[in-house]
Every structure is written in C-alpha cells, then in structure tokens.
Amino acid sequence: MSGKLLAPDFESDIRRLRACARSQRSLSADRKNAKLRELAEALVRESARVLAANAEDLARLPATQPAAFRDRLTLNEQRIAGMAESLRQVAALPDPVGEIVEQKILANGLKVRRVRAPLGVIFMVFESRPNVITEAFSLAYKSGNVILLRGGSESRATADVIYELMQKTLGEPPPFLGVRDYDRDVVAALLQRKDLIDITVPRGGEALIDFVQRTALMPIIKNDRGLCHTYVDDEADVDMAVKIVHNAKVQRPGVCNALETLLVHEKVASTFLPKLYATTESVGLQWHVDPVSNQVLKGLARVQPASEKDWDTEYLDLILNCRVVKNLDEALQHIERYGSKHSEAIVTANETKARRFQDEVDAAAVYWNASTRFTDGFELGLGGELGVSTQKLHVRGPVGLRELTTPRWIVDGRGQIR
Amino acid sequence: MSGKLLAPDFESDIRRLRACARSQRSLSADRKNAKLRELAEALVRESARVLAANAEDLARLPATQPAAFRDRLTLNEQRIAGMAESLRQVAALPDPVGEIVEQKILANGLKVRRVRAPLGVIFMVFESRPNVITEAFSLAYKSGNVILLRGGSESRATADVIYELMQKTLGEPPPFLGVRDYDRDVVAALLQRKDLIDITVPRGGEALIDFVQRTALMPIIKNDRGLCHTYVDDEADVDMAVKIVHNAKVQRPGVCNALETLLVHEKVASTFLPKLYATTESVGLQWHVDPVSNQVLKGLARVQPASEKDWDTEYLDLILNCRVVKNLDEALQHIERYGSKHSEAIVTANETKARRFQDEVDAAAVYWNASTRFTDGFELGLGGELGVSTQKLHVRGPVGLRELTTPRWIVDGRGQIR
Numbered sequence: 001m002s003g004k005l006l007a008p009d010f011e012s013d014i015r016r017l018r019a020c021a022r023s024q025r026s027l028s029a030d031r032k033n034a035k036l037r038e039l040a041e042a043l044v045r046e047s048a049r050v051l052a053a054n055a056e057d058l059a060r061l062p063a064t065q066p067a068a069f070r071d072r073l074t075l076n077e078q079r080i081a082g083m084a085e086s087l088r089q090v091a092a093l094p095d096p097v098g099e100i101v102e103q104k105i106l107a108n109g110l111k112v113r114r115v116r117a118p119l120g121v122i123f124m125v126f127e128s129r130p131n132v133i134t135e136a137f138s139l140a141y142k143s144g145n146v147i148l149l150r151g152g153s154e155s156r157a158t159a160d161v162i163y164e165l166m167q168k169t170l171g172e173p174p175p176f177l178g179v180r181d182y183d184r185d186v187v188a189a190l191l192q193r194k195d196l197i198d199i200t201v202p203r204g205g206e207a208l209i210d211f212v213q214r215t216a217l218m219p220i221i222k223n224d225r226g227l228c229h230t231y232v233d234d235e236a237d238v239d240m241a242v243k244i245v246h247n248a249k250v251q252r253p254g255v256c257n258a259l260e261t262l263l264v265h266e267k268v269a270s271t272f273l274p275k276l277y278a279t280t281e282s283v284g285l286q287w288h289v290d291p292v293s294n295q296v297l298k299g300l301a302r303v304q305p306a307s308e309k310d311w312d313t314e315y316l317d318l319i320l321n322c323r324v325v326k327n328l329d330e331a332l333q334h335i336e337r338y339g340s341k342h343s344e345a346i347v348t349a350n351e352t353k354a355r356r357f358q359d360e361v362d363a364a365a366v367y368w369n370a371s372t373r374f375t376d377g378f379e380l381g382l383g384g385e386l387g388v389s390t391q392k393l394h395v396r397g398p399v400g401l402r403e404l405t406t407p408r409w410i411v412d413g414r415g416q417i418r
Numbered sequence: 419m420s421g422k423l424l425a426p427d428f429e430s431d432i433r434r435l436r437a438c439a440r441s442q443r444s445l446s447a448d449r450k451n452a453k454l455r456e457l458a459e460a461l462v463r464e465s466a467r468v469l470a471a472n473a474e475d476l477a478r479l480p481a482t483q484p485a486a487f488r489d490r491l492t493l494n495e496q497r498i499a500g501m502a503e504s505l506r507q508v509a510a511l512p513d514p515v516g517e518i519v520e521q522k523i524l525a526n527g528l529k530v531r532r533v534r535a536p537l538g539v540i541f542m543v544f545e546s547r548p549n550v551i552t553e554a555f556s557l558a559y560k561s562g563n564v565i566l567l568r569g570g571s572e573s574r575a576t577a578d579v580i581y582e583l584m585q586k587t588l589g590e591p592p593p594f595l596g597v598r599d600y601d602r603d604v605v606a607a608l609l610q611r612k613d614l615i616d617i618t619v620p621r622g623g624e625a626l627i628d629f630v631q632r633t634a635l636m637p638i639i640k641n642d643r644g645l646c647h648t649y650v651d652d653e654a655d656v657d658m659a660v661k662i663v664h665n666a667k668v669q670r671p672g673v674c675n676a677l678e679t680l681l682v683h684e685k686v687a688s689t690f691l692p693k694l695y696a697t698t699e700s701v702g703l704q705w706h707v708d709p710v711s712n713q714v715l716k717g718l719a720r721v722q723p724a725s726e727k728d729w730d731t732e733y734l735d736l737i738l739n740c741r742v743v744k745n746l747d748e749a750l751q752h753i754e755r756y757g758s759k760h761s762e763a764i765v766t767a768n769e770t771k772a773r774r775f776q777d778e779v780d781a782a783a784v785y786w787n788a789s790t791r792f793t794d795g796f797e798l799g800l801g802g803e804l805g806v807s808t809q810k811l812h813v814r815g816p817v818g819l820r821e822l823t824t825p826r827w828i829v830d831g832r833g834q835i836r
Contacts, residue, residue, distance in 0.1 A: 396535075
C-alpha cells in the first residue's frame with residue numbers, strides 16, 4: 001500500500017462499484033442503449049446547468065493558463081450537443097459482450113467457445129476535458145464494464161453536474177463512480193489496488209502517463225504520445241503528397257495522429273517542398289529543417305534549422321520537422337529511431353515500396369497514400385474510442401468497445417477428464 | 419533507472435537482440451519451422467552433454483531443497499525427448515504473423531486491414547525448470563518475436579549448454595539472448611527498460627510475480643496462481659462428479675489448473691462426499707473441511723477443520739478444501755470471493771444452472787461437467803503455451819502463438835484526407 005490509504009467511506013463506494021460490475025456483465029444491450037439515449041436527452045435538457053457550472057470552472061481558471069487548456073475545458077451548446085450525439089452513436093453500436101470469437105469441438109468431445117467478456121472495473125484518469133466523462137462512461141458501460149472516473153480539479157464544477165445527471169439517469173447502484181477528491185495521493189493509492197481495479201486508462205500529458213505507469217500495479221492501457229511521420233517517396237504523386245501532408249499537419253495539429261516529422265526523398269525535395277510550403281504559408285506553419293531541406297527552402301519565412309531534440313519532439317502545434325533522405329531505407333531507419341509506434345505514412349505510386357514500408361514500420365497504423373489523421377475510433381469504424389494505444393499488449397491503435405472486453409473460455413463437457 | 423544500470427556490453431547485446439526483432443517480423447514460416455526442427459535434432463543428438471550439465475546443477479543443489487524443486491530441475495532422456503517433440507509440435511502449428519483479423523473498405527474508399535504482428539522483444543523471467551527455455555523460445559520465435567531469457571541460477575550449467583545449442587542452430591544474429599548474470603539487480607534494471615523490452619512474462623512463484631509486477635515499467639503477461647473451484651450441484655450425476663473432482667485434484671496436483679476447493683450442494687453432500695473420499699484414500703489426500711462436511715466425514719483419517727486462510731490457499735499439493743453450500747448462489751459468492759480468475763467448474767445435469775454459472779463466474783475458463791485440468795495450451799488446441807494468464811488484459815487463459823502477436827492497422831488509400 002506504500003503508506004497511502006483510501007478513506008473507509010471511499011473504499012466502500014469502490015467496493016459497491018465492484019459489486020455492480022458483476023450485474024453489468026449480463027445487462028441486455030437494449031437496456032444499456034435505452035439508458036445511453038436517456039442520458040443524451042438529460043444532457044441536452046439540463047445544458048443550462050452544465051454551462052453554468054462550466055462558467056464557474058472557467059472563472060476560477062488562472063489567466064496564466066494557455067488558451068489551448070482553456071479551450072479544452074470550455075463547453076458550449078454545440079459541444080454539449082456533440083456529447084449527446086456521441087452517446088447516441090455508442091447506443092447504436094453492436095454490443096461486444098457475449099460475442100463468440102471462436103468455437104470448436106475437441107477430439108475428446110469438449111465443446112469449446114471463446115466468448116467476449118467485460119474487463120470489469122476500469123479506472124480512467126484524465127485531465128481537463130469534461131466531455132471525456134460521458135465519452136469514457138458510454139464506452140465502458142456499453143461494453144459491460146463499470147468505470148471509476150477521476151478528472152482534473154479545474155473541471156470539478158462541470159464534472160459534478162454531469163455526474164449528477166448520470167446518477168439520476170442510471171439509478172441505483174450506479175455503474176460508475178466520479179472521484180471528487182482531487183488530491184493526487186488518492187490516485188496513487190487507487191493505483192495500488194489491483195484487488196479493486198482491473199485496468200487503468202490514463203489519458204493526458206506525458207507527466208500523467210509516466211506517473212501512472214510507474215505507480216500502477218494493475219495493467220494499464222496507455223494513451224501515449226504520437227510522434228507521427230510521413231515519407232514522401234521519389235515515386236510519389238507530388239500533388240497527392242502535398243494534399244496528404246498538408247492535411248496530416250494542419251487540419252488539427254493538437255491531436256496525437258497529427259504529423260510531426262516529414263521525410264522527403266532527395267529526388268523530389270526541390271519540387272515537393274516549395275509546393276507544400278506555399279500551401280502552408282497562410283496558416284503560419286513553422287518549419288524545423290535539416291541542412292538539405294534548408295538548401296531548398298532557404299530565405300523563406302518561419303524556416304529554421306532543426307536540432308537533434310526536434311526529431312524527438314511531439315509539438316502538437318503548427319510546427320513541422322522536415323528532413324531529406326536518400327532513400328526508403330533511410331526513412332525506415334529514421335522512423336525506427338524516433339517513431340512512437342502510433343501512425344506512420346508513405347506516399348508513393350510504387351506498391352512494392354509501400355508494402356515494404358507497411359511490413360517494416362512497427363506502428364499501430366501504417367498508411368499508404370493517406371493521411372495519418374485517420375487513426376481514430378470513429379474514422380476506422382469503431383464508433384468511438386477511449387483513447388489510442390501505443391503499447392503492443394491487448395490493443396494497438398484506437399480503443400473501441402470490443403477492446404474493452406477480452407475473450408474467455410467457456411467449455412461444455414460430458415464428464416471429460418485428463 | 420532507479421540507480422540500477424546495465425553493464426555496457428550487456429546493453430549492447432540487448433540492442434543487437436532488439437535490432438534482430440526487426441528482421442524476425444518478416445521471417446518465413448518455412449524458415450522458422452526448419453530451424454525449430456533442427457533444434458529438436460540438436461537437443462537429442464547432444465543429450466549426453468545436456469544431461470552431464472544437468473547432473474552438475476543437481477550436484478550443486480542443496481540437499482535442503484524440497485523434492486518437488488529437485489524434480490523440476492531434473493532432466494533425463496525422456497524429458498529431453500519431450501522438449502524435442504514440443505519443438506516439432508510448435509513447428510507444425512500455423513504461423514500467426516500476417517494473419518488478417520478483419521478487413522473492410524470504408525465509405526471514403528480506404529482499404530483497412532487488421533494484421534497480426536509480433537510483440538517484439540519478450541523478456542521471460544522464470545525459475546528452475548530448464549525445459550522452459552526451449553518451450554518459451556520456440557513459441558516466441560515462431561510468432562516472430564525475439565526473447566530474452568533469464569532462468570534461475572540453480573539451472574545455470576544446463577541452461578548454458580541449451581543456449582549454446584540454440585546459438586549454433588540459429589546462427590547470427592541469434593533471435594534470443596540467455597542472461598547469464600544471476601544477480602537479481604540485473605532483472606530489476608531490465609524491468610525499467612521499456613525502451614528495450616516490449617513485454618515481460620514472469621513465470622514462477624508468487625514472490626517472483628509480485629516483484630516483477632511492482633518493478634516492471636513495460637506491460638507484463640502474468641502467470642499467476644490458480645485457486646480453482648469445482649461446484650457439485652444437487653442435480654449432478656454423482657458418479658460423474660466423483661470422476662471429475664478426483665481428476666481435477668489428484669491427477670497432477672502441482673499445477674495451476676488443479677482443483678483446490680470443492681463446493682458441494684447440501685442435498686448431495688452425504689452421498690457424494692463418502693464416494694469421493696473412498697476414491698482418494700489410496701493417494702493419501704488431506705481434507706480441510708467446513709463444519710457441515712465434517713459432519714459427513716467425521717472420524718475419517720486425514721480430515722481436519724478448514725481455517726479461514728485455507729479457502730485462500732493454493733496448495734499445489736494433495737490437499738483439498740471442502741465446503742458444503744446451500745445452493746448455487748452460495749457457491750457463486752464463494753468463488754467470487756476466493757477465486758483467482760483461472761479455472762472454475764460446475765457439475766450438474768441442469769443446463770440453466772450451468773449457463774448461469776458460466777455467465778456469472780469471472781474466470782479465464784469456466785467448465786460445465788469437465789475437469790479444470792483442461793486449461794492448458796495443448797489441451798485447448800493452441801499447440802503449446804508460454805503460461806496461463808489470469809489478468810484480463812490481452813489474453814485470459816493459455817498464452818499460445820497467436821497471443822504473442824497483436825493486430826495492427828494497415829491502411830491503403832488513394833490520397834484520402836480528413
């Protein structure tokens with residue numbers, strides 16, 4: 001226990017949550033879907049209260065916080081409508097619980113099935129975005145799990161109202177528990193309790209992920225950084241490459257599947273880079289470039305030499321690293337060294353090179369002639385995501401409903417023994 | 419790094435192993451199968467050398483070590499033949515690498531496939547059994563991974579000879595590394611290196627598992643304890659129940675899928691328990707019983723009252739806990755409280771009760787009218803196992819070839835952007 005203890009009342013609450021996990025396992029899809037739709041209605045109906053609480057949180061936020069932080073914390077009618085819509089979408093997805101992954105009859109007559117079952121108690125530790133509450137809850141609930149939610153203290157008033165709406169909608173015993181104690185020691189104590197929590201999902205900055213990884217005794221699903229590359233080959237369609245790279249970098253730079261480092265074959269650098277530069281000028285993209293790219297782009301605004309540290313930096317901002325490489329091998333080596341195993345892309349007309357890139361790059365998602373921005377639960381048809389996993393255990397890429405379950409073995413016999 | 423550092427030479431060795439992981443990912447099944455068969459031949463051909471080294475290890479073993487420990491360390495011609503046969507069996511299994519788990523074309527025309535890929539570098543920490551070396555290696559190798567092996571110092575001479583045979587057979591660079599430094603700090607230092615190791619698999623006693631769980635920064639697949647129950651219902655075929663319980667407890671009591679606690683419906687206790695007792699008398703089974711069972715079995719040899727601690731004890735020995743329950747609910751509650759989520763069984767002729775038991779018991783494998791001893795990679799048709807997982811992430815139950823891979827996303831586009 002490392003000296004950190006949970007308050008007895010709080011421990012009882014979690015034990016009740018754990019007991020609730022048992023009944024959740026066999027809840028019908030209809031019942032779960034109806035509750036998710038009710039919650040969507042409640043959110044919209046009570047949006048004025050949610051927004052009032054959110055205004056309170058925003059008023060308390062120090063002016064020194066960056067605009068991006070304030071933006072993540074902010075709700076408005078449109079964002080609440082988005083939260084409700086997302087709940088309805090999860091309600092419309094197939095229920096993974098009970099799905100038969102494999103079935104066979106063994107030589108000894110045993111009938112064996114592998115059937116998907118919920119993970120149990122999921123502990124979600126997240127930072128400021130209040131819409132994570134309903135998103136994470138809906139995925140956990142629909143997949144037959146219960147969830148313990150611990151957000152950032154900045155959003156406490158907003159979270160309290162949302163927890164209250166969830167509690168009213170879902171009845172007793174509620175299949176979730178919102179942690180209202182914002183002391184970090186509480187998280188540390190919970191991370192020791194593998195007897196109470198089956199799995200922890202940290203979602204936030206590197207410091208949070210690192211803390212959870214070092215402290216947790218139960219398995220975690222990590223939503224780690226995305227240091228994504230796109231390699232533009234000498235056999236690339238240059239216009240397609242401009243469109244893909246522009247999209248991957250500029251459309252939404254603050255997310256994990258956005259591009260950070262561009263690798264360009266030396267044969268196309270002088271045609272491709274100026275074209276790309278022209279399309280990114282209006283958005284004020286900053287370029288951190290290697291010496292060869294610098295030759296091509298020299299004298300242009302917002303172009304500066306890249307440092308060694310840059311290749312290893314996830315900017316999540318309108319900054320692009322750019323390096324010219326001799327060939328595919330050099331691109332592969334660069335990605336092997338600096339990639340975060342999230343999403344990587346090649347733009348080329350040569351299928352042989354594309355397949356080699358897809359085979360050899362060890363990432364959750366590897367694209368040929370498409371933007372890395374597609375690594376997303378909705379985009380890939382999972383209907384939503386609890387995050388994007390960059391670990392190799394359990395799930396690589398978006399964590400959807402199915403990924404919140406595991407197959408277990410159900411075996412029917414007629415008295416078989418060994 | 420917690421102050422523990424790896425020796426520079428050793429760190430270079432592991433970096434070479436990691437580099438080797440890249441080429442292993444695309445190795446053909448034919449090549450891997452040929453090497454596994456060659457290794458089987460080498461083991462048999464060089465068995466005299468292996469046995470001489472093993473005799474050296476056994477001679478060094480303190481006489482105070484329990485017989486079971488000595489037995490696990492011991493090799494003989496028959497066990498070496500078994501190791502070779504197991505290598506041939508793994509060679510005969512389908513290669514999971516490249517298996518397409520799912521494929522679809524999205525509305526935007528993106529062609530999406532989920533393709534199985536190796537985990538990468540597997541760190542296997544195990545105790546005395548030297549046959550784990552070839553078993554774990556073969557599964558890791560066949561599934562496209564590389565493996566770092568660290569056994570117990572008791573088997574160091576045996577391990578050295580086996581590592582040498584593996585090295586000769588597999589050539590350079592070898593897709594494995596045997597750790598010959600038996601200082602526990604080396605394991606601790608390795609468990610911090612998530613940059614070098616993708617996943618750790620501890621296999622051994624509770625102290626080892628606990629140490630790895632508290633120290634490792636990378637994901638682990640835990641081979642934890644099996645505190646398995648069998649519930650004999652009032653609608654059970656009593657003779658079938660005797661056969662199943664006898665097998666689950668007696669056939670090989672030292673393994674994790676063996677029975678520890680028997681739960682019996684009160685209506686059949688007086689007929690079932692004496693019959694079972696009669697079949698277990700010759701093997702000297704010790705009974706730890708609750709007061710009601712004690713009424714039925716009183717005065718018989720080797721029957722003693724169970725303590726509260728007994729219900730929570732994995733004996734791995736010829737000792738059986740026995741408790742009479744009022745009904746299925748009480749059995750379910752007992753298993754919920756004391757079970758280790760490994761293997762649980764119900765014996766009944768009533769399908770409704772069997773299905774309820776299978777639905778509500780949260781274990782990796784749940785049996786109806788069969789022995790818990792079937793929770794095993796070979797028995798369930800996986801061809802082998804690296805262990806049996808009692809965690810809920812990634813895999814529940816036997817860890818076979820497929821479980822040493824994870825699907826990743828391979829996406830083909832024609833210039834799609836978001």
